[in-house]
Amino acid sequence: MSSTSNSSGALSRQQKNHSILSIPIVYALAFPPHLYAFARGMTASNYTYSNTVPRANLDLLKSKLPEATWQSLARAQGAHLNALEGFPLFAGAMIAGNYAKLSPNDLNFAAAEYICARVVYTALYMTTKSEAWSYLRTGVYAWSLAAPIWILWKAGKKIRDQSVDLKEL
Secondary structure, three states: OEEEEOOOOOEEEEOOOOHHHHHHHHHHOOHHHHHHHHHHHHHHOOOOOOOOOHHHHHHHHOOOOOHHHHHHHHHHHHHHHHHHHHHHHHHHHHHHHHHOOOOHHHHHHHHHHHHHHHHHHHHHHHHOOOHHHHHHHHHHHHHHHHHHHHHHHHHHHHHHHHOOOHHHO
């Protein structure tokens, strides 16, 4: 946190904005499940897991791997793809929030909340084996969507409220 002087001469605290820095962090969160799936797939398949056509590996190895191993790999791949699918919404929200000049507190809170939700979601995605727990995972997924949607809503309202009425021109 940095200190700045206000008009009365007293020091005030200005919150640093970490929201743009959170974008590469969120992107990086997509790769641990992928690396896990690749490493486990290689060892489980006796190194026949191929990097040549990686998206076909699960289909090709389904009949060659124990069902529990295949399901673990499928969950890891799903967690990886889901993180990549959610990334544009998050990145767009952080960019829109900064463009609209939302408060650093709001942006930082939303970024931290999203990161926490995604870590919990990924852990649940990779470990959930029952229908009952899958609903908790879905709830955490909804929680993760709330943060960027909230920022997009706030940014949209702020930009709308600051827009110039064309009749005034």
